[in-house]
Amino acid sequence: MNARKLLYVDRRVIYLLVAIGALVPIIRPIGLPTVPTKPVQQLFNKIESLGPDDTVIISFDYGPSSEPELNPMAQSILRHCFQRRVKVLVMALFPLGGVNMAIDQLQAVADEFDDINYGVDFVNLGYKDGAQAAMKRMDISIESLFPADVNGDPTKDMPIMAHARNYDDIAVVISLATGIIGEYWVNLVNAQFGVPVAVGCTAVSAPKYYAYLRAGQMMSLLGGLKGGSEYEKLLVDKYEFARELYEQPEIKITSAMAGMDVQSIVHVIIIVFIIFGNTMYFIMKRQEKAR
Amino acid sequence: MRRTIPLVITFLIGLYPIFAFFVPHGSISGANDWLDSALVIVAAFALPLGTVNVVMTNTTKLKRKSRGWQYSIVLLAGLTVMAFYGLVGGTGVHPSFQWMFVNMVSPLQATMFALLSFYVASAAYRAFRARNVEATILLIAAIIVMMGRIPFGDMMTRGMMTPLSEWIMSIPNAAAQRGIIIGAALGAASMSIRIILGIETTYLGTGKD
Amino acid sequence: MVSIGVWINAFLTLCILSFLYKDNPFFRFAESLFAGMSLGYYIGLANQQTLMPNLFMPLFRDFSGSVVLLIPMALGILLYFRYIPRIAWMARLALAVYIGYYIGVMFLQKLHGEVLPQSRDTILQLRGIAGIDVLWNAVFIAGVISVLLYFYFSAEHKGVLGKVSRVGIWFLMISFGASFGYTIMARISLLMGRFSFLVNDWIRPLMGAS
Numbered sequence: 001m002n003a004r005k006l007l008y009v010d011r012r013v014i015y016l017l018v019a020i021g022a023l024v025p026i027i028r029p030i031g032l033p034t035v036p037t038k039p040v041q042q043l044f045n046k047i048e049s050l051g052p053d054d055t056v057i058i059s060f061d062y063g064p065s066s067e068p069e070l071n072p073m074a075q076s077i078l079r080h081c082f083q084r085r086v087k088v089l090v091m092a093l094f095p096l097g098g099v100n101m102a103i104d105q106l107q108a109v110a111d112e113f114d115d116i117n118y119g120v121d122f123v124n125l126g127y128k129d130g131a132q133a134a135m136k137r138m139d140i141s142i143e144s145l146f147p148a149d150v151n152g153d154p155t156k157d158m159p160i161m162a163h164a165r166n167y168d169d170i171a172v173v174i175s176l177a178t179g180i181i182g183e184y185w186v187n188l189v190n191a192q193f194g195v196p197v198a199v200g201c202t203a204v205s206a207p208k209y210y211a212y213l214r215a216g217q218m219m220s221l222l223g224g225l226k227g228g229s230e231y232e233k234l235l236v237d238k239y240e241f242a243r244e245l246y247e248q249p250e251i252k253i254t255s256a257m258a259g260m261d262v263q264s265i266v267h268v269i270i271i272v273f274i275i276f277g278n279t280m281y282f283i284m285k286r287q288e289k290a291r
Numbered sequence: 292m293r294r295t296i297p298l299v300i301t302f303l304i305g306l307y308p309i310f311a312f313f314v315p316h317g318s319i320s321g322a323n324d325w326l327d328s329a330l331v332i333v334a335a336f337a338l339p340l341g342t343v344n345v346v347m348t349n350t351t352k353l354k355r356k357s358r359g360w361q362y363s364i365v366l367l368a369g370l371t372v373m374a375f376y377g378l379v380g381g382t383g384v385h386p387s388f389q390w391m392f393v394n395m396v397s398p399l400q401a402t403m404f405a406l407l408s409f410y411v412a413s414a415a416y417r418a419f420r421a422r423n424v425e426a427t428i429l430l431i432a433a434i435i436v437m438m439g440r441i442p443f444g445d446m447m448t449r450g451m452m453t454p455l456s457e458w459i460m461s462i463p464n465a466a467a468q469r470g471i472i473i474g475a476a477l478g479a480a481s482m483s484i485r486i487i488l489g490i491e492t493t494y495l496g497t498g499k500d
Numbered sequence: 501m502v503s504i505g506v507w508i509n510a511f512l513t514l515c516i517l518s519f520l521y522k523d524n525p526f527f528r529f530a531e532s533l534f535a536g537m538s539l540g541y542y543i544g545l546a547n548q549q550t551l552m553p554n555l556f557m558p559l560f561r562d563f564s565g566s567v568v569l570l571i572p573m574a575l576g577i578l579l580y581f582r583y584i585p586r587i588a589w590m591a592r593l594a595l596a597v598y599i600g601y602y603i604g605v606m607f608l609q610k611l612h613g614e615v616l617p618q619s620r621d622t623i624l625q626l627r628g629i630a631g632i633d634v635l636w637n638a639v640f641i642a643g644v645i646s647v648l649l650y651f652y653f654s655a656e657h658k659g660v661l662g663k664v665s666r667v668g669i670w671f672l673m674i675s676f677g678a679s680f681g682y683t684i685m686a687r688i689s690l691l692m693g694r695f696s697f698l699v700n701d702w703i704r705p706l707m708g709a710s
Contacts, residue, residue, distance in 0.1 A: 065403075187614050211468040267443070278419075293589040293592065297596035335546040369533045395509070480615070483610070
């Protein structure tokens with residue numbers, strides 16, 4: 001056996017194996033189980049404790065580069081809030097695509113609920129430049145920062161704005177974040193204005209957020225697709241409507257729980273790569289030494 | 292003068308939010324609140340600032356028919372069409388703007404990043420080696436966390452992987468991240484002081500006047 | 501029936517994926533289109549979401565009442581003077597306001613929002629807990645201190661400092677390993693998103709399957 005040959009196999013063979021590993025569970029879903037963890041449970045419990053008199057901010061701070069990870073999270077959190085009749089302010093502070101993600105996800109979820117109304121129970125405030133400047137401004141007046149919603153309609157006369165004058169009215173900020181905006185919500189908004197913050201982040205940035213979570217600067221953390229699948233699981237276990245919804249084929253195939261099938265297969269492939277690569281490496285070393 | 296005045300402005304504007312934070316009196320915070328609103332607008336002007344540079348570079352490339360000039364046409368056409376629908380939309384998102392985002396910008400960016408999954412797998416196979424103690428620790432931590440993130444991990448170890456992975460994340464990982472956060476924050480804060488005090492001036496450019 | 505949008509979406513996805521085989525004109529085309537459209541997107545976004553509602557509309561509606569908005573507008577326009585060599589220096593005035601403000605805000609974010617709460621929590625780790633948590637919190641404190649000492653470069657890393665910073669490296673390695681594991685999950689999610697689109701939104705409807 002030539003270990004060197006195996007170790008330096010054409011990279012396209014590796015690409016092909018990864019592609020097959022990702023495609024097979026998409027074509028034939030497996031349905032692997034999901035176990036919720038404490039950081040995710042904390043946000044679920046928080047939303048459970050809220051009702052029609054409470055308002056939350058869901059900030060779409062991500063773009064297409066993390067869409068498959070954060071869209072399922074956005075949908076399940078929106079469904080949970082709408083089911084509890086919690087008032088939802090949707091906004092975006094991430095420039096490349098945040099507002100479009102917000103439009104898409106709201107469109108996908110709001111139609112599922114007959115008795116919630118735009119401008120009364122939820123509103124899409126759109127995108128605003130300036131990040132920290134915008135966050136600071138919201139402590140004075142949310143309406144003055146967002147005089148118009150995403151469609152350009154004035155927010156002044158919308159009933160929901162009476163429940164969202166500034167941070168004092170906000171029960172929790174949920175930032176679905178791909179980059180540094182999620183950290184701003186923690187180290188600026190939570191630190192200076194004391195608003196509880198939960199971050200649903202792309203898996204790449206999750207390790208850093210654990211330090212904030214441990215310090216109590218965040219009340220919950222949903223890390224990547226796994227975090228999204230855990231939230232879906234909690235929702236499905238608690239609510240009958242969610243169980244039926246996530247059984248519908250068009251919702252099931254894009255859910256985070258289904259996505260975990262792909263994750264499982266490709267993770268196993270990569271773990272096998274690491275173990276096999278290391279074994280070949282040590283065999284090669286020994287062969288070279290013997291020579 | 293052309294450098295001194297900006298340095299004085301940086302000093303005054305830089306100190307103001309800090310001053311307003313520690314002295315939350317109405318007369319002081321009022322101006323600070325106005326500054327917040329004003330900077331939202333300035334930031335909106337700043338966002339497309341680099342576009343001018345890109346347009347200039349690509350038009351020059353086109354004029355000189357440099358190598359790959361055809362791609363400059365694609366770039367400029369994409370920029371013009373997207374900007375056009377962004378500008379005609381008024382205060383709302385124009386349907387064509389949203390359509391182009393969903394069907395063109397979004398798949399392009401998402402697929403660009405999706406390529407990384409292949410490279411990360413290739414790197415795992417070719418470069419992730421237990422060469423010494425440190426590399427071995429890294430490798431073991433990575434495998435445990437990966438196993439803890441997928442349902443297979445728990446199925447193979449009777450539910451041990453998720454708690455073990457969570458322990459790694461919230462104890463040794465969070466400790467290391469906290470060390471990095473504190474170190475980097477101290478560095479960033481000292482850089483802020485250097486800029487406010489006019490010691491660090493590179494952001495003003497290298498021009499003599 | 502597959503819409504034209506889905507066809508374009510699928511074509512551009514395949515153009516980018518073709519780079520895995522080797523660099524080619526399809527990839528170059530898609531890459532340039534992406535760069536151009538992203539920049540155009542920023543122009544549109546800034547206009548419709550911030551400048552129109554927060555600047556132009558208030559000025560149109562009530563000019564005298566909103567005249568103060570001309571200041572940030574002038575500053576914003578000044579930023580672009582950098583492209584006119586004769587008066588490029590004037591852009592520095594706007595840049596000074598922009599940089600000054602964000603530096604001041606960041607200073608607070610870093611010290612008040614990170615150094616203080618993170619240090620406070622580290623100090624309070626051993627307060628009011630019992631059992632195995634005492635051990636884990638001790639490990640945590642050791643981790644924070646050793647990593648901080650690893651980043652302390654004002655003294656040579658030998659003797660006690662060398663040993664402690666070595667422990668710091670181990671903690672960092674565990675964290676980097678964890679980050680690697682998480683990064684894999686993030687990247688696979690993206691691939692899954694694209695493959696899921698190609699299979700479920702493009703190929704399946706094309707083949708008449710639900």
